[in-house]
Amino acid sequence: MSAPLDADAAISVRGLVKTYGGRNAVDGLDLDIRRGEIFALLGPNGAGKTTTVEVLEGYRSRDAGQVAVLGVDPATGGRRWRADIGIVLQSGAGDSQLTCLELLTAQAAYYPDPRDPAEVLELVGLTEKSRARGRSLSGGQRRRLDVALGIVGKPALLFLDEPTTGFDPEARRQFWALIRSLRELGTTMLLTTHYLDEAEELADRVGVITAGRLVEVAVPAELGGRGTAPAVVSWTEDGRRRTEATQTPTALVAELASRFPGEVPDLAVARPTLEDVYLQMIGQTA
Amino acid sequence: MTAPTTRLPALARVFRVRAGVELKEFFRQRESVVFTLMFPVILLVVFGAVLDYQIGQGVTFTQYFMAGVIAAGILGASLQNMAIGIATERSDGTLKHLAGTPMPKAAYFVGKIAQVVVVTLVTIVILLVVGVVLYGIDLPSGAQWLTFAWVAVLGSAACTLLGIAVSSLAKNGRSASATVTPFALVLQFISGVFFRFDQIPEWMQTIAAVFPLKWMAQGLRSVFLPDALAVQEPAGSWELGRVALVLLAWVVVGLLLCVRTFRWRDRADG
Numbered sequence: 001m002s003a004p005l006d007a008d009a010a011i012s013v014r015g016l017v018k019t020y021g022g023r024n025a026v027d028g029l030d031l032d033i034r035r036g037e038i039f040a041l042l043g044p045n046g047a048g049k050t051t052t053v054e055v056l057e058g059y060r061s062r063d064a065g066q067v068a069v070l071g072v073d074p075a076t077g078g079r080r081w082r083a084d085i086g087i088v089l090q091s092g093a094g095d096s097q098l099t100c101l102e103l104l105t106a107q108a109a110y111y112p113d114p115r116d117p118a119e120v121l122e123l124v125g126l127t128e129k130s131r132a133r134g135r136s137l138s139g140g141q142r143r144r145l146d147v148a149l150g151i152v153g154k155p156a157l158l159f160l161d162e163p164t165t166g167f168d169p170e171a172r173r174q175f176w177a178l179i180r181s182l183r184e185l186g187t188t189m190l191l192t193t194h195y196l197d198e199a200e201e202l203a204d205r206v207g208v209i210t211a212g213r214l215v216e217v218a219v220p221a222e223l224g225g226r227g228t229a230p231a232v233v234s235w236t237e238d239g240r241r242r243t244e245a246t247q248t249p250t251a252l253v254a255e256l257a258s259r260f261p262g263e264v265p266d267l268a269v270a271r272p273t274l275e276d277v278y279l280q281m282i283g284q285t286a
Numbered sequence: 287m288t289a290p291t292t293r294l295p296a297l298a299r300v301f302r303v304r305a306g307v308e309l310k311e312f313f314r315q316r317e318s319v320v321f322t323l324m325f326p327v328i329l330l331v332v333f334g335a336v337l338d339y340q341i342g343q344g345v346t347f348t349q350y351f352m353a354g355v356i357a358a359g360i361l362g363a364s365l366q367n368m369a370i371g372i373a374t375e376r377s378d379g380t381l382k383h384l385a386g387t388p389m390p391k392a393a394y395f396v397g398k399i400a401q402v403v404v405v406t407l408v409t410i411v412i413l414l415v416v417g418v419v420l421y422g423i424d425l426p427s428g429a430q431w432l433t434f435a436w437v438a439v440l441g442s443a444a445c446t447l448l449g450i451a452v453s454s455l456a457k458n459g460r461s462a463s464a465t466v467t468p469f470a471l472v473l474q475f476i477s478g479v480f481f482r483f484d485q486i487p488e489w490m491q492t493i494a495a496v497f498p499l500k501w502m503a504q505g506l507r508s509v510f511l512p513d514a515l516a517v518q519e520p521a522g523s524w525e526l527g528r529v530a531l532v533l534l535a536w537v538v539v540g541l542l543l544c545v546r547t548f549r550w551r552d553r554a555d556g
Contacts, residue, residue, distance in 0.1 A: 079294055082387060083388040089383060092383075094380030095374075097315050102307075
């Protein structure tokens with residue numbers, strides 16, 4: 001085992017193992033998430049993402065390793081501990097005949113120091129739907145209700161499991177704004193997502209999990225050596241598309257600028273996207 | 287971080303909130319209201335009009351049916367309602383969501399019990415009113431009300447616990463409904479709800495005697511029929527002691543099954 005658990009971290013994990021039918025779904029995972037940060041956990045289906053998160057949420061037991069979530073072992077965390085975490089499940093919070101406001105008011109009653117339900121509805125943009133029944137909402141509205149239910153207890157730590165799956169681009173942008181406003185309120189967030197643009201947009205750091213292990217943790221701009229990867233400069237010359245990978249794109253562009261009389265035709269300078277490096281890390285090609 | 291001085295909400299308050307949630311969930315859903323609440327009432331109206339004959343001692347079959355239909359109403363409000371409702375909540379993520387909150391687990395069951403109690407009471411009151419107004423049913427008197435009360439309480443406790451246990455067997459609400467509804471219907475046919483129990487083939491009586499419904503109906507017949515008709519019972523008496531024993535046994539069995547089988551998450555969810 002490596003370093004001891006970080007007692008000050010929002011989440012600290014050492015050597016986590018979870019076995020299903022003789023196979024290690026999570027295979028010695030280490031992780032530290034600081035208080036106040038948004039951490040995105042990326043990884044292909046079956047890599048152990050959801051299993052890891054559900055161990056942290058106290059839904060699943062573990063077979064080995066140490067885990068502290070807000071300083072408490074989730075396996076023994078009681079109501080007191082649950083009061084400090086919020087969970088937005090992939091499956092959502094279920095169907096209901098209750099109105100959004102009623103659902104939030106009931107949920108708030110489980111917590112010692114909840115937010116005002118009406119304010120939470122405002123925050124997620126569902127004020128107009130406060131008297132609409134849960135089951136009558138559209139997919140995107142329902143997801144926002146799920147988030148509202150997750151934050152009404154004023155959690156110090158919020159788990160968001162694929163929160164924007166099925167959103168249209170506009171709904172996703174609205175959702176991102178909501179997450180940023182929660183960050184300003186000091187909420188630590190662990191986000192799992194399949195959308196790399198979402199991770200890049202929101203996360204302070206991203207972690208990539210493959211085959212049950214965390215293979216890298218970095219800020220989105222530096223994941224997979226992205227920060228130091230060569231830039232690809234491309235342009236059109238003599239009717240042909242030319243590309244060149246270089247560590248000094250500025251020099252190359254200056255050289256091109258002097259070579260061509262005016263604009264360099266179809267000039268583009270690209271760095272590897274998060275998606276490029278991610279796909280490389282999980283062993284696929286784009 | 288939450289200040290250590292903020293206290294978790296009092297249990298009584300959470301219990302009240304859950305009871306409110308469960309009552310709204312039930313009474314706002316048209317299917318559950320029609321299916322659970324109105325079905326026995328419709329049965330009473332139809333059967334009371336169709337099976338209009340005397341069963342002896344100047345007593346009409348409708349008076350006999352009153353006991354059976356109330357027993358069936360209790361079964362619907364408890365066993366069927368719990369089995370289908372909880373299976374639905376398990377498969378749609380409601381239960382998993384609740385398990386992730388600081389809600390005390392007991393509060394969920396308190397809410398369900400509140401739902402069963404209110405739905406059962408409403409069903410019984412409607413059945414009695416319809417019975418009296420449409421068919422001139424003789425209401426119980428004196429100590430019969432006491433028997434009515436304990437049979438209803440024990441019967442609905444047993445069936446509620448069984449319903450909660452059965453919910454864990456189903457894949458989702460729809461499959462729970464597809465299994466439990468026919469089962470309840472068959473049970474009603476062989477337990478002396480629609481026909482006189484003594485006229486049902488003996489082997490069916492034997493099967494029925496395993497389950498609580500037969501005993502609930504029998505106990506309620508002692509409430510709605512004159513004692514002179516007890517000779518029509520297969521045992522020649524109301525057997526109230528045995529009614530209490532069998533229902534109590536089912537309460538114990540149901541409780542054990544619940545404790546052993548209850549799951550907060552869907553089986554497909556691992």
